[in-house]
Amino acid sequence: MTEHQLPQGFETLAIHAGQEADPQTGAVVTPIYQVSTYKQDGVGGLRNGYEYSRSANPTRTALEECLAALEGGARGLAFASGLAAEDTLLRTVLKPGDHIIIPNDAYGGTFRLFAKVLTRWGVEFSVANMQDLATVRAALRPNTRAVWVETPSNPLLGIADIAGLAEIAHSSDALLVVDNTFASPYLQQPLSLGGDVVVHSTTKYMGGHSDVVGGALVAADAGLGEEIAYHQNAMGAVSGPFDAWLVMRGIKTLAVRMDRHCSNAEKVVELLTAHPKVSEVLYPGLPSHPGHDIAAKQMKAFGGMVSFRVAAGEQAAVEVCNRAKLFTLGESLGGVESLIEHPGRMTHASVVGSALEVPSDLVRVSVGIEQIDDLLADLQQALG
Structure with a gap:
């Protein structure tokens, strides 16, 4: 924060973070940049970093900056769905032969991703009661690279101690990934409690109007955020500009x-x-x-x-x-x-x-x- 910046509360960030008035027209709402490609100022001369909308799009950039601000993270990334966000994260931080611990009350789609997709890629997973820290600690293996938790969980509304799980994960040099969809960043800030990455289905409370499908990741560490961004571009399951705009519109009223x-x-x-x-x-x-x-x-x-x-x-x-x-x-x-x-x-x-x-x-x-x-x-x- 510079000496000229004022501290901003959640509601203020939700409306303003990443969403400055359009410099060309003064529009107070971020425009929908419904565009696939961008004119370059000479070969290799990108204009403000934009060349192709899979790699970056100004509307999606605004949403990603807002997401990072709301979760208190270093880097936010927007995806085509919550599961697209999960898949991109997992293929960034895991490789064949790695192990991850997941909750015994995980969302069905998340379980399907592990059981039916990632196991075929050589990733191992085990199930643990995230409300019992001793059970989670006992589930750690030498090849454990991440602990995955939903809190509150879907649909049993289980509550896990984020700070306690962070200590366990980090003791084994593993990441703690927190699905914060049920709470939203307005009610809970997992990164401030030791989480490494937050996952959202922005389809849910962030969008808030049942008119958009989207997902998001927010990383606490800038380096990890860059790695995820590389895979986001390489894998391509990005949020379209209109979907990003709808999620931003929803976020403005998230608190109320x-x-x-x-x-x-x-x-x-x-x-x-x-x-x-x-x-x-x-x-x-x-x-x-x-x-x-x-x-x-x-x-x-x-x-x-x-x-x-x-x-x-x-x-x-x-x-x-x-x-x-x-x-x-x-x-x-x-x-x-x-x-x-x-x-x-x-x-x-x-x-x-x-x-x-x-x-x-x-x-x-x-x-x-x-x-x-x-x-x-x-x-x-x-x-x-």
């Missing part, structure tokens, strides 16, 4: 949306915990949640995702999802509208039969920003 998501989720949890047809509510804001104290320490608030188990079993859980009206039955999460799903048959079908299989009576809701009384009434009727 997350406040509403969290407050609505707390009221939903109150209803569910008192309902006779609900056997268990999974939400880190509950004092009874095993990760509550850690979540209270490393998160600003407890998020807008809630999972619960239906007492009458799997078919009853499916019927709750089918009866919901205002809660839209659909995959994904983090949009302004509320969503409901049955993870075992939908988002986590790929882990059925594995160590990551989720309970068949589980329902997951992404609590939106609608009027809370309307949401509660819909859940009441859906539960019957």
